Amino acid sequence: MSKSPTERTRVKRMHENAKYDTALIHAILDAQPMCTVGYSFKGLPYVTPTLQWREGNHIYWHGSAASRMLEACEETQVCVNVTIFDGMVMARSAFEHSCNYRSVMAFGTAHKVIHRDDKEARLKSMVETLFPGRWDMLRPMKEKELKATTILGLELNEVSAKVRSGPPIDDTDDYALPIWAGVIPLQTVALQAVDDPRLIAGLVVPDHVAKFKIG
Amino acid sequence: MSKSPTERTRVKRMHENAKYDTALIHAILDAQPMCTVGYSFKGLPYVTPTLQWREGNHIYWHGSAASRMLEACEETQVCVNVTIFDGMVMARSAFEHSCNYRSVMAFGTAHKVIHRDDKEARLKSMVETLFPGRWDMLRPMKEKELKATTILGLELNEVSAKVRSGPPIDDTDDYALPIWAGVIPLQTVALQAVDDPRLIAGLVVPDHVAKFKIG
Numbered sequence: 001m002s003k004s005p006t007e008r009t010r011v012k013r014m015h016e017n018a019k020y021d022t023a024l025i026h027a028i029l030d031a032q033p034m035c036t037v038g039y040s041f042k043g044l045p046y047v048t049p050t051l052q053w054r055e056g057n058h059i060y061w062h063g064s065a066a067s068r069m070l071e072a073c074e075e076t077q078v079c080v081n082v083t084i085f086d087g088m089v090m091a092r093s094a095f096e097h098s099c100n101y102r103s104v105m106a107f108g109t110a111h112k113v114i115h116r117d118d119k120e121a122r123l124k125s126m127v128e129t130l131f132p133g134r135w136d137m138l139r140p141m142k143e144k145e146l147k148a149t150t151i152l153g154l155e156l157n158e159v160s161a162k163v164r165s166g167p168p169i170d171d172t173d174d175y176a177l178p179i180w181a182g183v184i185p186l187q188t189v190a191l192q193a194v195d196d197p198r199l200i201a202g203l204v205v206p207d208h209v210a211k212f213k214i215g
Numbered sequence: 216m217s218k219s220p221t222e223r224t225r226v227k228r229m230h231e232n233a234k235y236d237t238a239l240i241h242a243i244l245d246a247q248p249m250c251t252v253g254y255s256f257k258g259l260p261y262v263t264p265t266l267q268w269r270e271g272n273h274i275y276w277h278g279s280a281a282s283r284m285l286e287a288c289e290e291t292q293v294c295v296n297v298t299i300f301d302g303m304v305m306a307r308s309a310f311e312h313s314c315n316y317r318s319v320m321a322f323g324t325a326h327k328v329i330h331r332d333d334k335e336a337r338l339k340s341m342v343e344t345l346f347p348g349r350w351d352m353l354r355p356m357k358e359k360e361l362k363a364t365t366i367l368g369l370e371l372n373e374v375s376a377k378v379r380s381g382p383p384i385d386d387t388d389d390y391a392l393p394i395w396a397g398v399i400p401l402q403t404v405a406l407q408a409v410d411d412p413r414l415i416a417g418l419v420v421p422d423h424v425a426k427f428k429i430g
Binding site for chain 1: 405
Protein backbone atom coordinates (compact mmCIF):
# COMPACT_ATOMS: atom_id res chain seq x y z
CA MET A 1 0.00 0.00 0.00
CA SER A 2 1.24 3.47 -0.69
CA LYS A 3 -0.13 6.99 -0.47
CA SER A 4 -0.11 9.56 -3.23
CA PRO A 5 1.94 12.61 -2.29
CA THR A 6 0.11 15.85 -1.56
CA GLU A 7 1.39 19.39 -2.03
CA ARG A 8 2.93 19.14 1.45
CA THR A 9 4.35 15.64 1.27
CA ARG A 10 5.74 15.68 -2.25
CA VAL A 11 9.49 15.71 -1.67
CA LYS A 12 11.04 18.46 -3.76
CA ARG A 13 14.78 18.23 -3.09
CA MET A 14 16.57 14.93 -3.70
CA HIS A 15 13.18 13.55 -4.75
CA GLU A 16 14.88 10.33 -5.77
CA ASN A 17 15.13 9.67 -2.02
CA ALA A 18 11.38 10.13 -1.46
CA LYS A 19 9.22 7.19 -0.47
CA TYR A 20 5.48 6.99 -0.02
CA ASP A 21 5.33 3.30 0.88
CA THR A 22 3.22 2.72 3.98
CA ALA A 23 5.24 -0.26 5.24
CA LEU A 24 8.44 1.78 5.12
CA ILE A 25 6.80 4.77 6.83
CA HIS A 26 5.50 2.51 9.59
CA ALA A 27 8.88 0.81 9.99
CA ILE A 28 10.63 4.17 10.53
CA LEU A 29 8.00 5.37 13.02
CA ASP A 30 8.21 2.05 14.88
CA ALA A 31 12.02 2.09 15.00
CA GLN A 32 12.38 5.50 16.67
CA PRO A 33 9.95 6.83 19.29
CA MET A 34 11.73 10.20 19.60
CA CYS A 35 10.09 12.74 17.33
CA THR A 36 9.72 16.49 17.01
CA VAL A 37 6.33 18.14 16.76
CA GLY A 38 6.11 21.41 14.86
CA TYR A 39 3.26 23.79 15.57
CA SER A 40 2.38 27.45 15.75
CA PHE A 41 1.89 29.30 19.00
CA LYS A 42 0.80 32.93 18.83
CA GLY A 43 1.73 32.86 15.17
CA LEU A 44 5.33 31.73 15.71
CA PRO A 45 6.89 28.34 14.89
CA TYR A 46 7.79 25.94 17.71
CA VAL A 47 9.44 22.52 17.59
CA THR A 48 9.15 20.29 20.64
CA PRO A 49 10.75 16.85 21.05
CA THR A 50 8.59 14.13 22.53
CA LEU A 51 7.95 10.39 22.15
CA GLN A 52 5.46 9.09 19.59
CA TRP A 53 3.97 5.65 19.22
CA ARG A 54 1.93 4.17 16.41
CA GLU A 55 -1.34 2.27 16.45
CA GLY A 56 -2.38 1.29 12.93
CA ASN A 57 -2.78 4.44 10.87
CA HIS A 58 -2.35 6.87 13.79
CA ILE A 59 0.54 8.16 15.80
CA TYR A 60 0.11 9.52 19.31
CA TRP A 61 2.11 11.62 21.73
CA HIS A 62 1.33 12.71 25.25
CA GLY A 63 2.34 14.79 28.21
CA SER A 64 1.08 16.87 31.05
CA ALA A 65 -2.40 18.34 30.69
CA ALA A 66 -0.68 21.64 31.51
CA SER A 67 1.74 21.37 28.57
CA ARG A 68 1.90 24.45 26.36
CA MET A 69 2.89 22.28 23.41
CA LEU A 70 -0.08 19.94 23.76
CA GLU A 71 -2.52 22.80 24.23
CA ALA A 72 -1.10 24.64 21.21
CA CYS A 73 -1.31 21.50 19.02
CA GLU A 74 -4.87 20.49 19.90
CA GLU A 75 -7.25 20.50 16.93
CA THR A 76 -4.82 22.45 14.81
CA GLN A 77 -2.29 21.75 12.07
CA VAL A 78 0.96 20.10 13.10
CA CYS A 79 3.98 18.54 11.43
CA VAL A 80 5.59 15.55 13.13
CA ASN A 81 9.09 14.49 12.14
CA VAL A 82 10.99 11.31 13.01
CA THR A 83 14.60 11.16 11.86
CA ILE A 84 17.02 8.27 12.31
CA PHE A 85 20.55 9.47 11.62
CA ASP A 86 22.33 6.50 10.01
CA GLY A 87 25.68 7.91 8.98
CA MET A 88 28.01 10.61 7.79
CA VAL A 89 28.65 10.36 4.05
CA MET A 90 32.11 11.64 3.20
CA ALA A 91 32.84 12.60 -0.38
CA ARG A 92 35.90 13.90 -2.24
CA SER A 93 34.41 17.40 -2.42
CA ALA A 94 32.77 19.35 0.40
CA PHE A 95 29.72 19.79 -1.82
CA GLU A 96 28.96 16.08 -2.09
CA HIS A 97 29.19 15.36 1.63
CA SER A 98 25.86 14.12 2.92
CA CYS A 99 24.10 12.05 5.57
CA ASN A 100 22.47 8.68 5.54
CA TYR A 101 19.12 8.79 7.28
CA ARG A 102 15.57 7.51 7.44
CA SER A 103 13.02 10.25 8.02
CA VAL A 104 9.24 10.60 8.13
CA MET A 105 7.18 13.79 7.97
CA ALA A 106 3.50 13.61 8.87
CA PHE A 107 1.06 16.50 8.49
CA GLY A 108 -2.47 17.02 9.68
CA THR A 109 -4.75 18.13 12.46
CA ALA A 110 -3.87 16.78 15.89
CA HIS A 111 -6.87 15.49 17.79
CA LYS A 112 -7.16 15.03 21.52
CA VAL A 113 -8.09 11.66 23.00
CA ILE A 114 -11.09 12.53 25.14
CA HIS A 115 -12.61 9.52 26.86
CA ARG A 116 -11.08 8.00 29.96
CA ASP A 117 -11.01 4.41 28.65
CA ASP A 118 -9.56 5.53 25.31
CA LYS A 119 -6.82 7.41 27.14
CA GLU A 120 -5.95 4.39 29.25
CA ALA A 121 -5.93 2.15 26.17
CA ARG A 122 -3.61 4.52 24.33
CA LEU A 123 -1.18 4.73 27.28
CA LYS A 124 -1.21 0.95 27.63
CA SER A 125 -0.42 0.74 23.93
CA MET A 126 2.50 3.16 24.37
CA VAL A 127 4.02 1.09 27.17
CA GLU A 128 3.42 -2.21 25.36
CA THR A 129 4.82 -0.86 22.08
CA LEU A 130 8.06 0.15 23.77
CA PHE A 131 8.25 -2.62 26.41
CA PRO A 132 6.10 -5.67 25.59
CA GLY A 133 4.63 -7.18 28.76
CA ARG A 134 5.41 -4.24 31.04
CA TRP A 135 1.93 -2.72 31.48
CA ASP A 136 0.61 -5.60 33.58
CA MET A 137 3.71 -5.53 35.80
CA LEU A 138 3.20 -1.88 36.75
CA ARG A 139 1.28 -0.29 39.57
CA PRO A 140 -2.11 0.47 37.93
CA MET A 141 -2.76 4.05 36.81
CA LYS A 142 -4.59 6.31 39.21
CA GLU A 143 -7.58 8.32 38.01
CA LYS A 144 -5.78 11.56 38.85
CA GLU A 145 -2.83 10.46 36.68
CA LEU A 146 -5.14 9.83 33.72
CA LYS A 147 -6.73 13.24 34.27
CA ALA A 148 -3.32 14.91 34.43
CA THR A 149 -2.33 13.39 31.07
CA THR A 150 -3.20 14.78 27.65
CA ILE A 151 -2.84 12.52 24.61
CA LEU A 152 -2.86 13.83 21.07
CA GLY A 153 -3.23 11.73 17.93
CA LEU A 154 -2.56 12.30 14.25
CA GLU A 155 -4.00 10.20 11.45
CA LEU A 156 -1.30 9.25 8.94
CA ASN A 157 -3.08 10.52 5.86
CA GLU A 158 -0.54 13.05 4.66
CA VAL A 159 2.86 11.52 5.22
CA SER A 160 6.11 10.88 3.39
CA ALA A 161 9.43 9.25 4.06
CA LYS A 162 12.85 10.25 2.82
CA VAL A 163 15.73 7.80 2.95
CA ARG A 164 19.36 8.03 1.94
CA SER A 165 21.73 5.10 2.22
CA GLY A 166 24.96 3.95 0.63
CA PRO A 167 28.25 5.55 -0.38
CA PRO A 168 28.89 9.13 -1.52
CA ILE A 169 28.06 10.11 -5.09
CA ASP A 170 30.97 12.15 -6.37
CA ASP A 171 31.54 14.05 -9.59
CA THR A 172 32.91 11.62 -12.17
CA ASP A 173 36.28 13.35 -12.36
CA ASP A 174 36.68 13.36 -8.58
CA TYR A 175 36.79 9.57 -8.20
CA ALA A 176 40.41 9.60 -9.37
CA LEU A 177 41.49 11.94 -6.55
CA PRO A 178 43.58 10.53 -3.68
CA ILE A 179 41.00 11.54 -1.06
CA TRP A 180 39.46 9.12 1.40
CA ALA A 181 35.70 8.80 0.86
CA GLY A 182 33.14 6.53 2.42
CA VAL A 183 30.60 6.32 5.19
CA ILE A 184 30.82 6.54 8.97
CA PRO A 185 27.83 4.44 10.04
CA LEU A 186 26.00 5.70 13.12
CA GLN A 187 23.92 3.50 15.36
CA THR A 188 21.96 4.10 18.54
CA VAL A 189 22.68 1.33 21.01
CA ALA A 190 20.93 0.46 24.24
CA LEU A 191 23.61 -0.04 26.88
CA GLN A 192 23.26 -2.37 29.85
CA ALA A 193 20.31 -1.30 32.01
CA VAL A 194 21.11 0.52 35.25
CA ASP A 195 19.10 -0.49 38.33
CA ASP A 196 17.36 2.30 40.22
CA PRO A 197 19.49 2.80 43.36
CA ARG A 198 16.28 2.34 45.38
CA LEU A 199 15.34 -0.98 43.74
CA ILE A 200 14.22 -3.58 46.29
CA ALA A 201 16.52 -6.58 46.60
CA GLY A 202 16.19 -9.61 44.36
CA LEU A 203 14.57 -8.00 41.29
CA VAL A 204 16.08 -8.89 37.94
CA VAL A 205 16.02 -6.91 34.70
CA PRO A 206 12.93 -8.03 32.74
CA ASP A 207 13.16 -9.31 29.19
CA HIS A 208 11.52 -6.18 27.75
CA VAL A 209 14.40 -4.16 29.18
CA ALA A 210 17.23 -6.54 28.29
CA LYS A 211 15.92 -6.84 24.71
CA PHE A 212 15.11 -3.15 24.20
CA LYS A 213 16.26 -1.88 20.80
CA ILE A 214 15.96 1.45 19.09
CA GLY A 215 16.71 2.94 15.67
CA MET B 216 27.59 33.25 31.28
CA SER B 217 23.89 32.65 31.07
CA LYS B 218 20.92 34.19 29.35
CA SER B 219 17.71 35.30 31.00
CA PRO B 220 14.73 33.35 29.70
CA THR B 221 12.25 35.12 27.45
CA GLU B 222 8.56 34.38 27.05
CA ARG B 223 9.49 31.76 24.43
CA THR B 224 12.46 30.17 26.16
CA ARG B 225 11.15 30.01 29.70
CA VAL B 226 10.58 26.30 30.23
CA LYS B 227 7.10 25.79 31.65
CA ARG B 228 6.82 22.04 32.19
CA MET B 229 9.40 20.26 34.35
CA HIS B 230 11.03 23.65 34.77
CA GLU B 231 13.47 22.10 37.25
CA ASN B 232 15.10 20.59 34.15
CA ALA B 233 15.53 23.96 32.45
CA LYS B 234 18.98 25.43 31.89
CA TYR B 235 20.02 28.76 30.49
CA ASP B 236 23.76 28.28 30.85
CA THR B 237 25.60 29.20 27.66
CA ALA B 238 28.38 26.63 28.07
CA LEU B 239 25.82 23.84 28.43
CA ILE B 240 23.81 25.08 25.43
CA HIS B 241 26.97 25.20 23.32
CA ALA B 242 28.03 21.73 24.48
CA ILE B 243 24.70 20.22 23.40
CA LEU B 244 24.79 21.97 20.01
CA ASP B 245 28.39 20.86 19.49
CA ALA B 246 27.67 17.24 20.44
CA GLN B 247 24.87 16.65 17.92
CA PRO B 248 24.82 18.20 14.44
CA MET B 249 21.41 16.73 13.57
CA CYS B 250 18.68 19.24 14.30
CA THR B 251 15.15 20.03 13.25
CA VAL B 252 14.17 23.43 11.94
CA GLY B 253 10.59 24.56 12.51
CA TYR B 254 9.10 27.22 10.29
CA SER B 255 5.88 28.32 8.66
CA PHE B 256 5.16 27.87 4.98
CA LYS B 257 1.89 29.27 3.62
CA GLY B 258 0.77 29.61 7.21
CA LEU B 259 1.28 25.95 8.12
CA PRO B 260 3.95 24.44 10.41
CA TYR B 261 6.82 22.46 8.94
CA VAL B 262 9.69 20.64 10.63
CA THR B 263 12.72 19.70 8.55
CA PRO B 264 15.75 17.76 9.78
CA THR B 265 19.14 19.05 8.73
CA LEU B 266 22.67 19.45 10.12
CA GLN B 267 23.62 22.51 12.15
CA TRP B 268 27.03 23.72 13.17
CA ARG B 269 28.03 26.44 15.62
CA GLU B 270 30.44 29.35 15.29
CA GLY B 271 30.55 31.41 18.47
CA ASN B 272 27.09 32.72 19.18
CA HIS B 273 25.56 31.58 15.86
CA ILE B 274 24.37 28.30 14.45
CA TYR B 275 24.17 27.68 10.73
CA TRP B 276 22.50 25.17 8.42
CA HIS B 277 22.63 24.85 4.68
CA GLY B 278 21.34 23.12 1.62
CA SER B 279 20.40 23.54 -1.97
CA ALA B 280 19.59 27.05 -3.13
CA ALA B 281 16.38 25.47 -4.47
CA SER B 282 15.35 24.14 -1.05
CA ARG B 283 11.80 24.99 -0.03
CA MET B 284 12.82 24.86 3.62
CA LEU B 285 15.67 27.32 3.23
CA GLU B 286 13.57 29.70 1.16
CA ALA B 287 10.73 29.54 3.69
CA CYS B 288 13.09 30.19 6.63
CA GLU B 289 14.98 33.14 5.16
CA GLU B 290 14.58 36.36 7.14
CA THR B 291 11.68 34.94 9.10
CA GLN B 292 11.07 33.41 12.52
CA VAL B 293 12.30 29.86 13.06
CA CYS B 294 12.71 27.45 15.95
CA VAL B 295 15.70 25.10 15.85
CA ASN B 296 15.75 22.05 18.11
CA VAL B 297 18.63 19.69 18.90
CA THR B 298 17.77 16.66 21.02
CA ILE B 299 20.15 13.99 22.26
CA PHE B 300 18.15 11.00 23.49
CA ASP B 301 20.15 9.59 26.42
CA GLY B 302 17.91 6.90 27.83
CA MET B 303 14.58 5.35 28.69
CA VAL B 304 13.62 5.95 32.32
CA MET B 305 11.52 3.11 33.66
CA ALA B 306 9.46 3.67 36.77
CA ARG B 307 7.12 1.54 38.89
CA SER B 308 4.07 3.31 37.46
CA ALA B 309 3.35 4.08 33.81
CA PHE B 310 2.87 7.72 34.80
CA GLU B 311 6.43 8.20 36.05
CA HIS B 312 8.14 6.70 33.00
CA SER B 313 10.28 9.28 31.29
CA CYS B 314 13.32 9.89 29.08
CA ASN B 315 16.79 11.12 29.78
CA TYR B 316 17.83 13.71 27.22
CA ARG B 317 19.75 16.89 26.49
CA SER B 318 17.82 19.33 24.33
CA VAL B 319 18.24 22.88 23.04
CA MET B 320 15.60 25.17 21.54
CA ALA B 321 16.71 28.30 19.74
CA PHE B 322 14.35 30.97 18.44
CA GLY B 323 14.88 33.92 16.17
CA THR B 324 15.05 35.27 12.66
CA ALA B 325 17.13 33.19 10.27
CA HIS B 326 19.45 35.26 8.15
CA LYS B 327 20.99 34.27 4.83
CA VAL B 328 24.75 34.34 4.36
CA ILE B 329 25.11 36.53 1.30
CA HIS B 330 28.71 37.13 0.31
CA ARG B 331 30.73 34.52 -1.55
CA ASP B 332 33.70 34.56 0.84
CA ASP B 333 31.45 34.41 3.88
CA LYS B 334 29.67 31.39 2.40
CA GLU B 335 32.95 29.61 1.74
CA ALA B 336 34.18 30.43 5.26
CA ARG B 337 30.97 29.04 6.80
CA LEU B 338 31.17 25.82 4.78
CA LYS B 339 34.82 25.40 5.70
CA SER B 340 33.83 25.85 9.31
CA MET B 341 31.12 23.18 8.97
CA VAL B 342 33.57 20.65 7.55
CA GLU B 343 36.27 21.51 10.10
CA THR B 344 33.81 21.40 13.00
CA LEU B 345 32.73 17.89 12.07
CA PHE B 346 36.04 16.61 10.68
CA PRO B 347 39.08 18.62 11.80
CA GLY B 348 41.68 18.82 9.02
CA ARG B 349 39.42 17.59 6.23
CA TRP B 350 38.79 20.86 4.34
CA ASP B 351 42.34 21.14 3.02
CA MET B 352 42.30 17.51 1.88
CA LEU B 353 39.23 18.00 -0.31
CA ARG B 354 38.92 19.01 -3.92
CA PRO B 355 38.37 22.81 -3.67
CA MET B 356 34.81 24.10 -4.02
CA LYS B 357 33.71 25.22 -7.45
CA GLU B 358 32.03 28.60 -7.89
CA LYS B 359 28.88 26.92 -9.19
CA GLU B 360 28.75 24.80 -6.04
CA LEU B 361 28.95 27.87 -3.83
CA LYS B 362 26.18 29.49 -5.90
CA ALA B 363 24.03 26.38 -5.62
CA THR B 364 24.32 26.43 -1.81
CA THR B 365 22.20 28.50 0.55
CA ILE B 366 23.41 28.97 4.13
CA LEU B 367 21.17 30.27 6.88
CA GLY B 368 22.33 31.45 10.29
CA LEU B 369 20.63 32.09 13.60
CA GLU B 370 22.07 34.18 16.40
CA LEU B 371 21.75 32.40 19.75
CA ASN B 372 20.00 35.20 21.59
CA GLU B 373 16.81 33.43 22.56
CA VAL B 374 17.75 29.91 23.53
CA SER B 375 17.21 27.41 26.31
CA ALA B 376 18.32 23.92 27.19
CA LYS B 377 16.37 21.20 28.95
CA VAL B 378 18.17 18.23 30.46
CA ARG B 379 16.97 15.19 32.34
CA SER B 380 19.34 12.59 33.73
CA GLY B 381 19.37 9.98 36.44
CA PRO B 382 16.96 7.39 37.79
CA PRO B 383 13.15 7.47 37.81
CA ILE B 384 11.36 9.50 40.47
CA ASP B 385 8.52 7.37 41.78
CA ASP B 386 5.72 8.05 44.21
CA THR B 387 7.02 7.40 47.72
CA ASP B 388 4.69 4.45 48.28
CA ASP B 389 5.68 2.83 44.99
CA TYR B 390 9.34 2.28 45.94
CA ALA B 391 8.29 -0.75 47.99
CA LEU B 392 6.69 -2.49 45.01
CA PRO B 393 8.44 -5.52 43.48
CA ILE B 394 8.72 -3.87 40.05
CA TRP B 395 12.00 -3.44 38.19
CA ALA B 396 12.84 0.23 37.71
CA GLY B 397 15.90 1.93 36.33
CA VAL B 398 17.36 3.40 33.18
CA ILE B 399 18.20 1.95 29.77
CA PRO B 400 21.05 4.25 28.66
CA LEU B 401 21.09 5.05 24.94
CA GLN B 402 24.19 6.06 23.06
CA THR B 403 24.91 6.91 19.44
CA VAL B 404 28.06 5.17 18.34
CA ALA B 405 30.14 5.68 15.22
CA LEU B 406 30.85 2.25 13.77
CA GLN B 407 33.94 1.37 11.77
CA ALA B 408 34.13 3.51 8.63
CA VAL B 409 33.19 1.87 5.34
CA ASP B 410 35.38 2.66 2.34
CA ASP B 411 33.62 3.93 -0.77
CA PRO B 412 33.64 0.92 -3.16
CA ARG B 413 35.26 3.23 -5.74
CA LEU B 414 38.08 4.36 -3.45
CA ILE B 415 41.45 4.33 -5.19
CA ALA B 416 43.94 1.81 -3.83
CA GLY B 417 46.21 2.61 -0.92
CA LEU B 418 44.13 5.27 0.86
CA VAL B 419 43.72 4.88 4.59
CA VAL B 420 40.97 6.18 6.84
CA PRO B 421 42.04 9.62 8.09
CA ASP B 422 42.17 10.47 11.78
CA HIS B 423 39.14 12.77 11.57
CA VAL B 424 37.12 9.76 10.44
CA ALA B 425 38.56 7.21 12.84
CA LYS B 426 38.09 9.58 15.77
CA PHE B 427 34.62 10.84 14.79
CA LYS B 428 32.24 10.98 17.75
CA ILE B 429 28.68 12.13 18.10
CA GLY B 430 26.15 12.68 20.89
